[in-house]
Amino acid sequence: DSGVTQTPKHLITATGQRVTLRCSPRSGDLSVYWYQQSLDQGLQFLIQYYNGEERAKGNILERFSAQQFPDLHSELNLSSLELGDSALYFCASSVTGETYNEQFFGPGTRLTVL
C-alpha cells in the first residue's frame, strides 16, 4: 500500500458523458501527478500539481482538466468522453514538486467508455 488513494476503482460510462476521478496523496506529499495508461501502453503524463498550483502539463487533452484543493487532494475531470478515453488513470504523489523525488502511485481508476 503506497498511501495514495484513488476513487472510484472502476467507472463505466457512455460516450459524451463527464466523470470525475479523485486522488488523495500520501500524508505530507505536496505534489500530485496524473497519468493515463491505455491497454498495453506506456504511462502518459497528463498534469502535475504542487501545493495547489499547476506545475507541469503533459499530453492532456482540452476535454480534460484537473485541480488540487487546499487539503491537497486532487480531481481529474474528463468530459465529452470518447471510446479512446478508456484506460487506467493513475495518480501519483511525491514529497516535493521536483521529479527527482520518487513518485508513489495509487491503485488507479479503470475507466471504461461504452
Add this chain to the structure above:
Amino acid sequence: GQNIDQPTEMTATEGAIVQINCTYQTSGFNGLFWYQQHAGEAPTFLSYNVLDGLEEKGRFSSFLSRSKGYSYLLLKELQMKDSASYLCAVTDSNYQLIWGAGTKLIIKP
C-alpha cells in the same frame, strides 16, 4: 524530440539473470528511474541513478552511463514474481519526467 527506448518484451528462465536496457535522448538529464509494474497494478519504485555507475539493491542493480545515454536494470536469481513490466523514466532539463513504454518481462520455469 525526447525519446526513451526499451525492448518491448523479454523472456528469461527462473533462477537466471536478465538485463533490461534503456537508451534515452532527452533535452538535458537530471536522473533516471526504474519502476516495476505488474499487470493491472500501479508502478512501484525500484531505483534512481543520477551519477554514472552501478547501484545495487538486493537482487536488483541499475547502471547508468550519462555520456552514452544508457542505463540497464539487472535482475539476478529470477523468481516467477518478477514477471512484470519494467519502466525506465528520465528527468530532463526542465525536470519533466519522460517515461519509456516499458519492457514486459516473462519468466519461465
